[in-house]
Amino acid sequence: MxxxxxxxxxxxxxxxxxxxGAKNSTVALIPAAILADTPVQFDSVPDIADVYNLQIILDSMNVKSEFKHSVLDIDPTQINEAPLPSTAIKSLRASYYFMGSLLGRFGRATVTFPGGDNIGPRPIDQHIKGFKALGAKVEEANDTIYITTGEEGLHGARIFLDMVSVGATINIILAAVKAPGQTIIENAAREPEIIDLATFLNNMGAKIRGAGTDVIRIEGVPLLSARATHTIIxxxxxxxxxxxxxxxxxxxxxxxxxxxxxxxxxxxxxxxxxxxxxxxxxxxxxxxxxxxxxxxxxxxxxxxxxxxxxxxxxxxxxxxxxxxxxxxxxxxxxxxxxxxxxxxxxxxxxxxxxxxxxxxxxxxxxxxxxxxxxxxxxxxxxxxxxxxxxxxxxxxxxxxxxxxxxxxxxxxxxxxxxxxxxxxx
Missing domain, CATH: 3.65.10.10 (Enolpyruvate transferase domain)
Structure with a gap:
């Protein structure tokens, strides 16, 4: 209604x-949570509609979540691959971060092209460029993006973004954080929300350096495990x-x-x-x-x-x-x-x-x-x-x-x- x-x-x-807590951090951190091999907890979560839409998407993958009093608990340990609900996807542009996190978790992702605010063109070509550099194959059909990898899976790569893009920087981090080898993102976005995401992932054992600068280096790790509550900026x-x-x-x-x-x-x-x-x-x-x-x-x-x-x-x-x-x-x-x-x-x-x-x-x-x-x-x-x-x-x-x-x-x-x-x- x-x-x-x-x-x-x-x-x-x-x-x-x-x-x-920052909306633009929250909508990246929630998809990032499915990369964890343990339950995770966020504090200072804003009470906004985007959080509830993201919970619907998590539920479709059998990822349990509970949100009350600014605290969001997410348990991705029983996650299943499943088509993401198009209604929630189309109401929320930041749902495209599930491309990176699903790719990082399963080596493949199928995501309906997201909706959200109509404020002019916001192409995802830099996201796709990054995924391809990491070893993925990307196809588009009927407003749906299909991302797959071969038997070798993802691997580290050097990626220069043709334009500064917050979304592409975040999506490449999510895809690369578990990919073997080193990934270097050049001309990366420098927003505080990217630092917040890197802090969350590093506290779980990721190896991300340079967040907040225009060059970010990522050494892939096999496991991510939450040790403490992450307070959103x-x-x-x-x-x-x-x-x-x-x-x-x-x-x-x-x-x-x-x-x-x-x-x-x-x-x-x-x-x-x-x-x-x-x-x-x-x-x-x-x-x-x-x-x-x-x-x-x-x-x-x-x-x-x-x-x-x-x-x-x-x-x-x-x-x-x-x-x-x-x-x-x-x-x-x-x-x-x-x-x-x-x-x-x-x-x-x-x-x-x-x-x-x-x-x-x-x-x-x-x-x-x-x-x-x-x-x-x-x-x-x-x-x-x-x-x-x-x-x-x-x-x-x-x-x-x-x-x-x-x-x-x-x-x-x-x-x-x-x-x-x-x-x-």
């Missing part, structure tokens, strides 16, 4: 909010979203469980705007923001400004005195929030692909809008909190895919917000 978010906006919010995109929310509608908000180093490209832009961020070791206080200045934002691979944060920042830019610009070099077609923000009264446009122009907007007024994907939904959520009157965000399932206990957290800050089924009055 599709969901809608109802927001009665125009309120100033205050208080404390704690950031959950804080979600830097959720943190950036609440920082934006605090600057837009906050009367003083403290945001806990943050790694400030993961957000430097984002917080530096907020400071440039005039937001008086008070940054501590693992928390950031955002006082009431006034007299904001326009800025130009250009997205780029980590440690640059994250494409996932350009949309959550957009409502704050609408408060700046002048014209701001966003240049999205990662997903230039990521503009589906623009027409929806205009329904609320935003002065925003994208006349050149990849370039968004935001002007100071007058008071926003609540309206009916639709979330096309997770971060577009976050932008609409913040704008709805800014707007006078009631905003209804349709297809709010996207927001629930990416934001841990979002209604509870907003309510704790003083927002009037609820999630209802689409057909509810």
């Amino acid at each position: 599709n969901k809608k978010m109802i927001i009665n906006g125009g309120r100033h919010l205050s208080g404390d909010v704690t950031i959950g 804080p979600d830097r995109i959720e943190a950036g979203t609440y920082l934006s929310l605090a600057a837009a509608v906050g009367d003083g908000i403290m945001i806990h469980n943050i790694i400030p180093e993961h957000l430097e490209s984002f917080t530096s832009k907020m400071i440039e705007m005039g937001v008086d961020l008070q940054i501590e070791e693992d928390e950031i206080y955002v006082p009431k923001s006034t007299n904001l200045e326009p800025v130009t934002v250009k997205t780029s691979p980590y440690p640059g400004f994250a494409t996932d944060l350009q949309q959550p920042l957009t409502p704050v830019l609408m408060l700046a005195h002048g014209e701001s610009k966003i240049l999205d070099t990662i997903y230039p077609k990521r503009v589906r929030h623009i027409v929806e923000l205009r329904r609320l009264g935003a002065d925003i446009a994208s006349e050149v692909e990849g370039v968004i122009t935001i002007n100071e907007s007058g008071k926003l007024v609540g309206s009916s809008v639709t979330a096309a994907e997770i971060r577009a939904g976050a932008a609409l959520m913040i704008a709805g909190l800014m707007a006078d009157g009631q905003t209804v965000i349709h297809d709010a399932d996207h927001i629930l895919r990416g934001y841990d206990r979002v209604v509870w957290k907003l309510t704790q800050l003083g927002a009037e917000v609820e999630i209802l089924d689409e057909d509810a009055e």
Whole structure:
């Protein structure tokens, strides 16, 4: 059943909010768990729809899992090879990490081409290039990818990624971690979530060096066994979203469980705007923001400004005195929030692909809008909190895919917000 978010906006919010575990780590760590030869446990798991979809996929392979109170237990010791459920696969793009983990576990994988957010082309050619280099044969038919290996199985290889790709870097790590020999990934992505994945695997006995740099070296090992609970790093995109929310509608908000180093490209832009961020070791206080200045934002691979944060920042830019610009070099077609923000009264446009122009907007007024994907939904959520009157965000399932206990957290800050089924009055 599709969901809608109802927001009665125009309120100033205050208080404390704690950031959950990183969605983009979690959706890689759960597929990685099937590489283990023992049960594994994750802590600080975000309560988001993607976790439940991944549990459905695990269950289809006879991998038992239990999720409660931010702790996820996974037992892959009785895993069976089985076709993965297409419904769960198509609702979750990160399900493609099962290609790498199944290849690493069984030497073969059959995966329906994944769905998820529609934010423009995200080809998997670099993933396939990596699998082939490791000794796999890859065929595609009817939206399904068939990956097989011969009698010799996988082997280490040197792989240069033609473009920096988080997904390909992760998938190659998952496939290579048990492959005999040395694998070297050059031009690898450097995101914190890749370090988190490598830390989890290394703690089970993997030999991965260089995660967080553009060259990753992997020595294949025969067994992986969990020795302790793995605590997932804080979600830097959720943190950036609440920082934006605090600057837009906050009367003083403290945001806990943050790694400030993961957000430097984002917080530096907020400071440039005039937001008086008070940054501590693992928390950031955002006082009431006034007299904001326009800025130009250009997205780029980590440690640059994250494409996932350009949309959550957009409502704050609408408060700046002048014209701001966003240049999205990662997903230039990521503009589906623009027409929806205009329904609320935003002065925003994208006349050149990849370039968004935001002007100071007058008071926003609540309206009916639709979330096309997770971060577009976050932008609409913040704008709805800014707007006078009631905003209804349709297809709010996207927001629930990416934001841990979002209604509870907003309510704790003083927002009037609820999630209802689409057909509810």
